[in-house]
Ligand code: FES
């Protein structure tokens with residue numbers, strides 16, 4: 444499950460990136476490259492763990508993730524700003 | 525400290541700071557102090573493209589269909605972008621290379637600058653197609669007041685750093701009088717100039733292109749000037765990567781992961797760094813006003829463009845710890861994202877599905893003349 448603060452809790456879709464899951468549920472999230480190098484999708488990870496299939500190049504802080512190229516490893520809680 | 529093209533001191537590059545340590549000697553990438561720059565080099569090289577591969581010939585016909593105010597918008601943006609890439613094609617090399625101390629950052633800067641020269645060459649490609657002889661357009665860049673104003677603001681931080689570095693490398697730290705003017709050169713001052721310069725470059729890569737990108741992609745939404753749009757997408761992809769690199773440099777400093785003195789300076793100069801960014805935002809808004817002085821274009825007006833600049837600025841200021849000073853919460857131009865995504869970049873625009881645009885429903889066969897006195 445993906446709990447999106449100030450929005451709702453949604454089911455993560457297998458084989459989709461976190462960004463795609465969020466989009467499927469019509470929640471506004473910013474993106475440009477969709478490949479982990481621009482940082483437009485930068486999001487706070489409040490709880491849980493994610494993994495990357497492509498190396499994220501964009502700058503992210505320790506508590507941040509790039510939904511365009513990450514996949515949840517557990518139930519997670521995130522905050523889109 | 526005198527610059528040397530091959531520093532003979534057997535230093536350990538893994539303990540050098542990014543800037544103002546020993547000059548680089550061996551260009552080696554088997555070990556890296558900051559791996560990110562090597563990754564950025566690889567990514568940038570994987571983006572390699574040549575302007576000549578993009579067919580812009582159809583744009584010539586489209587250009588004739590544009591209204592006078594739209595022509596003004598299109599050409600002015602190309603002039604502004606030409607200015608930006610003229611500066612970026614040389615300045616990171618001249619300002620940063622003499623003071624860089626780790627090989628992966630040195631090569632990143634060279635790679636970055638090289639791509640800026642591809643951007644410059646692409647403007648000649650676009651303009652030559654439209655005009656045959658584009659020299660009057662290029663000549664105007666050094667005469668146009670609106671452009672000159674921006675050029676002065678962008679180049680001053682580079683020039684300041686370059687001049688101080690030259691004094692330091694020839695005369696060392698101290699008080700130096702050159703042609704009757706006294707300059708105090710200390711390492712602290714040099715690092716401060718570097719910090720401000722990096723912030724100015726970051727602001728340039730972050731927002732200075734976006735008014736012009738928005739206009740280009742708004743034309744493309746109407747299936748106009750699509751060759752140009754394809755080139756601008758390739759440029760925008762590169763610019764996003766450049767921005768990532770300046771964000772990394774600034775954050776490595778601020779988080780104390782490089783030169784500890786730079787962390788202090790980051791703290792000390794936070795206000796000035798914010799000023800630099802906000803000033804760039806203001807100038808972009810003024811640019812939008814200048815573009816639309818003779819009338820808007822379909823799908824865009826000054827207000828929405830200014831909101832978009834604020835929206836992008838919020839995101840990009842928060843990435844370097846400067847907060848989100850503007851009040852725009854959602855993206856005023858959501859269709860822009862389709863053009864900025866890598867998924868679509870190699871595909872001709874007419875083949876990709878871009879549907880969220882507010883006037884996307886308008887019949888693309890309608891000519892610009894039908895909107896002669898259409899004002900947004
Ligand atoms: S969209 Fe570019 S990093 Fe996620």
Ligand SMILES: [Fe+2]
Nearest residue numbers: 609612640643
């Ligand atoms: Fe560029």
Ligand SMILES: [Fe+2]
Nearest residue numbers: 612729763766
């Ligand atoms: Fe750039």
